[in-house]
Structure formats: structure tokens, C-alpha cells
Amino acid sequence: MDIDNIQQLLENYKKDKIPLNDVLDKIRELPYKDIGFAKIDIHRKIRCGYPEVIFCMGKTPEQVVKIVEHIVESGQDMLATRASAEVYYAVSEKFPEAVYHEQAKTITLRKTHENTNEGLIMVVSAGTSDIPVAEEARITAEFMGNRVETLYDVGVAGIHRLMKNHGELLKANVIIVVAGMEGALASVVGGLVDCPVIGVPTSIGYGASFNGIAPLLSMLNSCASGVAVVNIDNGFGAACVASLINSKRKE
Structure with a gap:
């Protein structure tokens, strides 16, 4: 979740569109999301200007996919480095829009391509x-x-x-x-x-x-x-x- 998401949550709360407890539950996730084998730094985009990047070496394809799911769910773009073709195939089954850069061994999944x-x-x-x-x-x-x-x-x-x-x-x-x-x-x-x-x-x-x-x-x-x-x-x-x-x- 990024700043825009938080602002939207607060606006929806003010308009009685969502319960207060739902807003609080989302905000509690800001420091990180604990999914057992990994703690995903959802807050990093707010602190550093870009989201947490997945370093794929040493992770199973299934673990990478699960991390990608939570990053995308938080409304952020996703970059994975040192990704094998096997990891990409696993990610692309869940996210067909993901792009594999073979030489760089990276996977990107972006909503926008604007230069900031x-x-x-x-x-x-x-x-x-x-x-x-x-x-x-x-x-x-x-x-x-x-x-x-x-x-x-x-x-x-x-x-x-x-x-x-x-x-x-x-x-x-x-x-x-x-x-x-x-x-x-x-x-x-x-x-x-x-x-x-x-x-x-x-x-x-x-x-x-x-x-x-x-x-x-x-x-x-x-x-x-x-x-x-x-x-x-x-x-x-x-x-x-x-x-x-x-x-x-x-x-």
C-alpha cells in the first residue's frame, strides 16, 4: 500500500464506504507483511520512492510467486532480479503481463512506464x-x-x-x-x-x-x-x- 492508497482509504471511510476497522487493518500492514517465509517491506516505497525488489536466488519459484502476489496486491510495481526462466514461467502463469528480460535475468511488472x-x-x-x-x-x-x-x-x-x-x-x-x-x-x-x-x-x-x-x-x-x-x-x-x-x- 502506498500513500495514494492510504488517502483513498481515508476518503472512503469519511464517506462511510468502508468500516473503520478495515482502514486500521490496512494501515497496520504498512511496516511489512509477514507471510511466514518472508516479511515483505510494503512501506519501502513510501520511505525510499520505489518498492521492495525481489532477489530470486535461493528462493523457490513458488516463494517468488507468493511475494509477487503481495507486492501487486499492495498496488505497487514489481521488479525481480537474478530470476531464472523457471521462475519467470511460474510468475507469468499468475501474471501474464509480467515481462522477462533474459539478458538481465530480471522480471518486471509495471502499471505505468512514466519517467519521474x-x-x-x-x-x-x-x-x-x-x-x-x-x-x-x-x-x-x-x-x-x-x-x-x-x-x-x-x-x-x-x-x-x-x-x-x-x-x-x-x-x-x-x-x-x-x-x-x-x-x-x-x-x-x-x-x-x-x-x-x-x-x-x-x-x-x-x-x-x-x-x-x-x-x-x-x-x-x-x-x-x-x-x-x-x-x-x-x-x-x-x-x-x-x-x-x-x-x-x-x-
Whole structure:
């Protein structure tokens, strides 16, 4: 339940359309909804501006469906991350309007597709192999009401590809840079723009990249001072931070 739902409940109560006890029962659910195996944070949209997101890894398809039911019942949009095709099929049987983004491994179910933040978030990937993580960031940022553009496969192995698109980078309020291998792209982009850059190291690379540890350390040691870093393969977390930044900045 969100603020609009509460206001509607109160209006209906005033007009004697629903009993007071029903209003109180709904409001009591605001902190969270306890469904036994999970406690769904129904209040999160009011606190943070977007609803609780379902992290599907470790959950059965049946558990995910039950959580989706309660999120949708509360009148909120739904985003599920790290979702397998099996989980999507289970969700789609109950909610045919749900959309599966295969590369990003995300499921979205939205009532509206309006952008609430006018500024631009740019998602940049170093290589094609980094696109699944970049797509998780893109889908998440769009879900949170942002205008998003992408610039993929512009890593430092062919730096001219990035430089040719320098003007596109300058349009962004915040840039998410997704890179594996040695993770140098975040630092390069950070040295070219005047907006915050969020580095996302990926687990893509040969043995000495240590499943993302090498690019993580490279990004943390960036000599470009405007670069912040999230965890390995965490496109979702980068998009959350980018959305918060974008909602505060003026074009």
C-alpha cells in the first residue's frame, strides 16, 4: 500500500464506504507483511520512492510467486532480479503481463512506464560480455523512473570507440560503467566527464582477474576522483545509487 492508497482509504471511510476497522487493518500492514517465509517491506516505497525488489536466488519459484502476489496486491510495481526462466514461467502463469528480460535475468511488472526523473542515466559497458550486468542496471534504472541510454562495447582495448561517443557521455547526469578484465574503463570515463561515475566490476575475465576481484581493486584505486564503486556484478545496486543521484540533480 502506498500513500495514494492510504488517502483513498481515508476518503472512503469519511464517506462511510468502508468500516473503520478495515482502514486500521490496512494501515497496520504498512511496516511489512509477514507471510511466514518472508516479511515483505510494503512501506519501502513510501520511505525510499520505489518498492521492495525481489532477489530470486535461493528462493523457490513458488516463494517468488507468493511475494509477487503481495507486492501487486499492495498496488505497487514489481521488479525481480537474478530470476531464472523457471521462475519467470511460474510468475507469468499468475501474471501474464509480467515481462522477462533474459539478458538481465530480471522480471518486471509495471502499471505505468512514466519517467519521474528528467535527467539522463548513461549505462556504459567495456565489452559485450559485460552486457548482462549492464542490462540489469538499465532495467533497474528504468523501473525506478529514469531516462536511460546505453553505450556498449567501448572498452579500453579500442579506446577510439569511447572517444567517438564523448559527446554522448556529456549529456548524462550520472554514468554507470560496467567492466571486467582489469576494469580500467571506469577510471577513463571518470577523467572525461563532470558527473558522478559508478563503477561496476564484473566477474568476466581470465584467471588473474579472480572472478572480479582485479577490476574491483582497479576501480577502488581509480585516479579519477569522481568514481564510486559497487560490488562485483551488482548492476542493480549501481542503478539504485544512480537513481538517487539523478533524482536530486537538475538538468
